[in-house]
Amino acid sequence: MDAYDVVVIGGGPAGYVAAIRAAQLGFKTACVDAFERGGKASLGGTCLNVGCIPSKAMLDSSERFEMINHEAAEHGIQVDGARVDLTKMLGRKEAVVDKLTGGVAFLFRKNKVTSIHGLGRLVRQDGEGWIVDAAGTEVRAKNVVVATGSSPRELPLAPFGGHIVENSGALAFEQVPARLGVIGAGVIGVELGSVWRRLGAQVTILEALPGFLMAADDAVSKEALKQFQKQGLEFHFGVQIKDVKQDEAGVTVIYEEKGSDVTAQFDKLIVSIGRVPHTKGLGAEAVGLELDERGFVKVDGHYRTNLPGLYAIGDVVGGAMLAHKAEEEGVAVAELLAGQAGHVNYDVVPWVIYTSPEIAWAGLTEKQAKDKGFKVKAGQFPFSANGRALGHGDPRGFVKVVADAETDKILGVHMIGPNVSELIGETVAIMEFGGSAEDLARTVHAHPTLSEVVKEAALAADKRALHM
Known part of the structure; x- marks a missing residue:
């Protein structure tokens, strides 16, 4: 049985950074990660593969198209007949992702982190630490760091599939939808809605909360709403989704707004209503790992769980679901394991x-x-x-x-x-x-x-x- 000082379960921003920093600090380290893209192992988790990085590539491409069509003339640049080659645009996005996920694999090799592709599962504790099932093979670890991330939250009335997609599906449309619906006016919904609006879609965003970006400063949220409405994004706040049905042609959404039922027809529907901790298959219940009422792993101020030698970081512990916050927790937990003063200032x-x-x-x-x-x-x-x-x-x-x-x-x-x-x-x-x-x-x-x-x-x- 292979033995490690640290085994990290999850290869997203929290996990891969924790593994690299642990290895830099002299720990014999392995990272177990099951993420696949295109049927192949791909490190970097949601962020690098189907989240932060590909969405920013698409945002940039769509902004360039917008500039050519609507802003270039102001600079004295005349352009006629600009059109979108969506296949090439998506190909560029994938090339960016390939470069960065490949970069993580390179960093693992450089820092002598053992990369194991497959599911990681907590099996049991013994006097020497933890036994972890790493893609079907048991390994021993003095310390385990759980960094399994999060998954898109499904709307019970609108399960993912067909014309109803989450963030990854919204980054892979084969053609620009004429009518795009978005449920959720949060970060992901607004970013992805903006991409397809610039590429030619008519975008309608439905939000249950009574206002826009309520976590932001009032002055910013008011200005943002004004700017986005000016661009053509259509917002409806305080709505209640009552029914969602799809057929070959698209999706029908019935929602209540100001006491009246409204029926809307869309070619595609993005559901972006938050994310839930990903602990499926981790073995949490079997080993007695304590979760809170929402399914997040409970940790103290030093990322320790209720079980000795078991730590958790990133989206799976809750808080701000941000890649850079997760990365800093990865550094902090590795440094704490080394007896250093690892810390993240969440303020x-x-x-x-x-x-x-x-x-x-x-x-x-x-x-x-x-x-x-x-x-x-x-x-x-x-x-x-x-x-x-x-x-x-x-x-x-x-x-x-x-x-x-x-x-x-x-x-x-x-x-x-x-x-x-x-x-x-x-x-x-x-x-x-x-x-x-x-x-x-x-x-x-x-x-x-x-x-x-x-x-x-x-x-x-x-x-x-x-x-x-």
Whole structure:
């Protein structure tokens, strides 16, 4: 029986990073992962294979098509007859995925991580640690890290299959649907809806909650809804799905809105109503692994489960279902196993929505800060007053800095606009070190850059913005 210091079950962002970091720290490490794409083993989990990476490739391709058709003329560029070659576009997406998943396999070889393709299952504990069934062969592990991730939540009225798809199916349509329905106005629903809207679909998004992006700052969510409606996305909030039926032609959805039943016909329907922890086949019940009422693995502040030598990280433990949060937990758990001070500061984990305009935030919204009892000051600065944004041709949106009025400490930063997925990193670094709005305002930013909007928003928190 092969023996390891660490066996990681799951090869997504949490699992593969944990395995690499454990190996770097000198542990003999194996990673057991069952994910397949195209009938072949493919490391990287949902994120690299059918989530974060392929969706961003499609978002970029669709944005280029939109630019050619609707924005190039403003730059003095005349283009006639632009059309979508969907087969080639999807092929490019797959090539990007292949490169990155292959990169994880290379990193495993480089760091001497043993990669085992197949299901990983907890079998039993004994005096020397854990016995794990790794794709049908038992291996021994001093420590096991569960990183099995999550799966799309099904709507009971609309099980996946046929014309009803989750995120992976929505990235593989063989033709652009004329009428696309999306149930769920969260990150995935809005991103994927945006892709197909730009490529020519009429997109209708149905959301059970009464408002849009209710986790975001109010100013950002209002601006985002305005921008997306302007682009042609149709939203319906506070709806209740009453029936979903599909036939060869498409999908019929009956939903209640404002007390009346509405019938909508779609060629394809994306269901994006959240994700559930993936513990099927793990053997949790057999070994006594404690789960919470929603099926997430219970852990303490050091990712320890109720069983000695058994840890869990990533989506399977709940919290923000973000790849970068999962990666940081992978690093933290490996370092804790090595006796180091592994830690993740969940208060400054950034959120990003890769729409156009992009949306990003970290920390508290203005309302959350006030609800927590802070005396708040806030500064906001628009991209429309920024030279680089105007030259780029995308002056939509703004940056908002929320700070403690008494100490000046930054409590949250909220952005909507061009490339804010990149701009949020600067503010996260400032917040990680407990920085103030003054720290951000006094930092020299290159001119002309989009990042100057961040500086100006920090200045605006003290009502001294220079260019507004």
